[in-house]
Each structure stands twice: as C-alpha cells, then as structure tokens.
Amino acid sequence: MNKSEFMLMDQSDPLAHKRQEFCLNEGQIYLDGNSLGVLPESAKQHAQEVVGVQWGRDLITSWNKHNWIDLPVEIGEKIAPLVGAEVGQVICCDSISVNIFKLLACALTLRPERIKILSQTDNFPTDLYVAQGLQQILGDKRCEIVLADDGQITEMLDDSVAVVLLTQVNFRTGKIHNMDKLTQLAHEAGALIIWDLAHSAGAIPVELDNCNVDFAVGCGYKFLNGGPGAPAFVYAARKHHQYISQPLQGWMGHVKPFDFAPDYITAPGMFSFLVGTPPVVSMSILSAALDVFADADTRALRDKSIKLSSVFISLVEQNSKLTDFVLVSPRQAEERGSQVSFRHPQAYAICQSLIEVGVIADFRAPDILRFGITPLYTSYMDIWEAVERLTEVMDLQSYKQSKYQVKARVT
Numbered sequence: 272m273n274k275s276e277f278m279l280m281d282q283s284d285p286l287a288h289k290r291q292e293f294c295l296n297e298g299q300i301y302l303d304g305n306s307l308g309v310l311p312e313s314a315k316q317h318a319q320e321v322v323g324v325q326w327g328r329d330l331i332t333s334w335n336k337h338n339w340i341d342l343p344v345e346i347g348e349k350i351a352p353l354v355g356a357e358v359g360q361v362i363c364c365d366s367i368s369v370n371i372f373k374l375l376a377c378a379l380t381l382r383p384e385r386i387k388i389l390s391q392t393d394n395f396p397t398d399l400y401v402a403q404g405l406q407q408i409l410g411d412k413r414c415e416i417v418l419a420d421d422g423q424i425t426e427m428l429d430d431s432v433a434v435v436l437l438t439q440v441n442f443r444t445g446k447i448h449n450m451d452k453l454t455q456l457a458h459e460a461g462a463l464i465i466w467d468l469a470h471s472a473g474a475i476p477v478e479l480d481n482c483n484v485d486f487a488v489g490c491g492y493k494f495l496n497g498g499p500g501a502p503a504f505v506y507a508a509r510k511h512h513q514y515i516s517q518p519l520q521g522w523m524g525h526v527k528p529f530d531f532a533p534d535y536i537t538a539p540g541m542f543s544f545l546v547g548t549p550p551v552v553s554m555s556i557l558s559a560a561l562d563v564f565a566d567a568d569t570r571a572l573r574d575k576s577i578k579l580s581s582v583f584i585s586l587v588e589q590n591s592k593l594t595d596f597v598l599v600s601p602r603q604a605e606e607r608g609s610q611v612s613f614r615h616p617q618a619y620a621i622c623q624s625l626i627e628v629g630v631i632a633d634f635r636a637p638d639i640l641r642f643g644i645t646p647l648y649t650s651y652m653d654i655w656e657a658v659e660r661l662t663e664v665m666d667l668q669s670y671k672q673s674k675y676q677v678k679a680r681v682t
C-alpha cells in the first residue's frame with residue numbers, strides 16, 4: 272500500500288465531511304477518541320450559550336426556560352438509537368461507576384434467592400471495584416463476586432448467578448463479546464445481565480432491545496465526544512421498569528421532588544435512576560455533541576472503522592522496522608471494537624515519544640499501546656501519517672530518552 276492509495280480512500284469516503292464538524296489541531300493525529308473524544312464544533316458553540324446566556328443571564332429561570340430539567344431524558348433519547356433502544360429506556364446521569372452500583376443493587380433485588388455477581392477478571396477495574404464495594408455493604412450471605420477468565424464465562428454461568436456484569440468491548444484488547452449469545456445464556460440460567468458499553472456506544476452498532484438485554488451503562492466522554500467527565504447513561508429494558516429499585520435514592524429520582532416530602536417515593540421507570548441535580552453545563556455540552564451523530568449511520572461508521580483499523584494493522588505488520596509490535600487486538604474485524612492495540616516492552620516510552628511528534632495514542636499497563644479509531648474524524652491519511660511517525664520514532668530510537676520513561680499520573 273502506498274500514500275496515494277490512502278489519499279484515494281479519503282476521496283471516496285462517504286463520511287469524510289464529518290471531520291469538519293470537529294475542532295482538530297492542525298498537524299496532530301488524534302488516535303485517542305476512545306479515552307476522550309475530540310471537541311465537536313456544535314459542543315463548543317453551545318458551551319458558550321449555556322455559560323454566557325443560560326447561566327450568565329437567565330440564571331435560575333433556565334431550569335424551565337431552557338429545559339435544564341429535561342436534559343437527562345433529552346440526552347437519553349439522543350443516545351437510544353445509537354444503542355438500539357426504543358424510546359423511554361435510556362437516561363443520562365452520573366458516571367458509569369455510580370450507575371453500575373445502582374444496577375447491581377437493583378439486579379440483586381430482582382433475584383432475591385441468588386447472591387452471585389459473575390464478571391470477568393480483565394473487566395475494566397472500576398466495574399469490579401464497585402461490585403466489591405457493594406459486596407462489603409451487603410455481606411457474604413447476600414453477595415458473592417465470581418470472576419471468570421475470558422472464555423470461561425459460559426462455564427461459570429449456572430443457576431446460582433443473580434447477575435452477569437460484562438464490558439462488551441475489552442478496554443485493553445478491543446475484543447468484542449457476543450452480546451446476543453451471552454445475554455441469551457444468562458437468561459437460560461435465570462440470571463440478569465448488565466452490559467458496560469463504554470467502548471461500544473458511538474463506536475459499534477449495538478442492539479440492546481434486539482438482544483433482549485436487561486440493563487446497560489455507557490460513557491459520555493469517549494466515543495460520544497461529550498467532553499472531560501461528561502456524564503454517563505443507563506439503559507433498562509421496559510419490562511423491568513415497574514420493578515426498579517436502587518439504593519441511591521435522591522430527590523431527582525423522587526416522584527415529586529418539589530413537594531419536598533420527608534419520605535422517598537420512587538419516580539416511575541427510568542427517572543428512578545436519577546439521584547442529585549444534573550451537571551447542567553456538562554450535560555448541555557454532551558447533548559450538543561451528540562448532534563454530530565444525527566446524520567451518521569452506525570453501520571457506515573462501523574464500515575469505516577473496520578477499514579481504518581485493517582489498513583492500520585497491515586501497515587504496521589508489513590513494516591520491517593515495526594516487527595517488535597505484536598497485535599493484541601483480534602485479527603478478525605468482526606471480533607474487534609474501534610481500537611487497535613499492540614504489545615511492546617517499551618510501550619509507555621513509545622507512547623510518550625509519539626505524543627511529542629503529534630500522534631496521540633495511549634498506554635495501558637503493562638505493555639499495551641492503544642490506538643483509538645474514531646471514524647467520524649479520523650482520515651485514512653491520518654493512519655498513513657501515524658505509521659510514518661511511529662516508524663521514525665522506532666528508527667531514531669527517540670523513545671529511549673530518559674524523559675519518556677517517567678510515568679505521569681494519568682496514562
């Protein structure tokens with residue numbers, strides 16, 4: 272493959288125009304949209320409006336005047352089509368961690384005769400930490416955590432499991448679980464299932480309703496480009512709505528918050544997942560950011576993501592100066608999310624050195640160099656150029672400088 276082929280791929284890319292909707296830095300190749308999505312123009316403009324006009328001028332009247340109070344639902348409905356959910360089943364609130372706490376507690380309540388939470392050893396750690404915290408409150412008699420290695424999940428799924436907690440796309444390798452099959456197996460064992468969609472929503476087509484999923488959570492600041500610390504979302508299948516009960520009972524989840532009654536009465540359906548006052552500035556930005564998806568079909572995004580990832584893998588593997596990079600993502604495109612990860616003993620230093628030459632990727636301990644592929648704004652020439660710069664970093668061995676060995680607090 273040569274450079275002109277990459278130029279041609281950009282010319283015939285049906286999504287090429289979407290790139291203009293993002294505030295990209297000149298000369299920089301951003302391959303980290305799976306950690307923090309790029310700022311969309313729509314979000315940048317709306318942030319000024321929210322801060323300057325809605326907060327600055329209209330102050331408290333904005334709760335009604337600008338419908339701040341409706342943001343959790345409004346955003347939920349913008350996310351719903353991206354995850355295959357019919358209306359009324361997605362709401363935006365809190366972080367994934369907090370939402371997993373609510374959902375695990377809810378699921379255990381729905382399966383009172385069972386105590387096991389089944390998850391995966393290499394799940395994203397926060398999911399496991401939250402389960403551990405819940406287990407500490409509930410005690411051994413009411414909650415037990417069992418962790419399966421990848422490939423062992425179905426073996427450990429029996430009629431003692433109350434709820435299965437899995438991340439659809441593995442954050443290190445990008446490997447995709449079969450949501451349809453695992454959800455069905457969980458149900459056959461009488462268990463409920465919670466899917467973490469942190470690396471799925473906005474990245475790959477998701478079919479929550481069609482897969483009969485019970486509950487899901489997802490992230491606002493990764494592929495949905497909602498900005499640093501943007502709130503997360505929760506999905507609950509409609510059939511569970513009348514039974515939802517979660518322990519973080521806050522006034523926003525009360526049926527009548529502005530009655531200020533002393534006793535909690537849960538609001539119906541998805542509203543019962545709300546806890547405290549929504550972070551209006553963050554939510555408004557996320558809401559505007561989601562508008563870039565309005566005319567982007569998830570299948571088209573997936574097609575481009577697969578093409579970008581496949582040519583990236585080929586370029587690296589065909590390059591005689593990059594033979595030390597070992598692909599850890601699945602080679603089969605259908606089994607891989609929207610990222611490409613390689614193993615290299617010097618992954619951390621190489622990542623730092625790449626940042627210096629304008630290629631932003633990230634490092635995941637112990638030795639993984641992770642490249643996020645975001646078809647909305649990544650071009651084929653970005654991929655070509657990223658591999659060129661990586662080759663140069665390896666060729667000049669610039670990553671060996673001691674300054675690149677020092678670990679920062681956030682990697």
Ligand SMILES: *Cc1c(COP(=O)(O)O)cnc(C)c1O
Nearest residue numbers: 366367368395438442467469503
């Ligand atoms: C990024 C990520 C999270 C983040 O959770 P927050 O509580 O929203 O910070 C959770 N789970 C997975 C799988 C992630 O990749």
